[in-house]
């Protein structure tokens with residue numbers, strides 16, 4: 678009888694260990710994406726009359742979050758309302774949670790120009806290029822005015838870096854989702870905001886699902 682009890686006890690302990698291991702394994706496999714709505718609060722970003730970049734980026738970020746969550750991807754936002762968040766804190770949020778990808782959403786601004794471009798760090802890391810290309814490919818399938826391609830560094834030069842791309846420790850990119858200074862880009866964004874956001878989410882998913890496997 679004692680033997681049976683001992684065996685039972687061992688079986689129970691083994692099952693408990695297996696359940697624990699499965700939980701740890703599942704946690705390790707959990708995919709987390711950080712979506713960074715550019716600007717916010719006092720920092721309105723670029724603007725065209727009463728239209729502010731900070732509002733456009735938040736609208737898109739929230740929709741991207743929704744589509745990612747529909748695919749069971751955990752999403753962390755650097756902001757979910759109109760508040761000021763320092764760049765250093767945006768990076769801290771992503772680095773602390775060890776997210777699988779960091780995607781910053783912005784809108785471009787210039788005296789002339791239109792279309793979508795995606796920036797990555799000057800290091801030109803393979804995973805950054807792949808993430809940016811994956812998102813841009815999906816965006817090209819929806820109604821964007823033009824595809825300006827993947828760009829390295831910043832507008833100031835290929836050896837400079839946008840702070841959030843240089844200070845996050847995971848694959849990252851910064852989307853300039855059309856020009857806020859271009860009426861047609863704005864019209865396209867307003868009419869296709871759901872499909873733009875869905876395309877961004879799909880581009881992220883396609884890339885990180887390959888990384889996780």
Ligand SMILES: [Zn+2]
Pocket residue numbers: 715716722723730783784
């Ligand atoms: Zn911006």
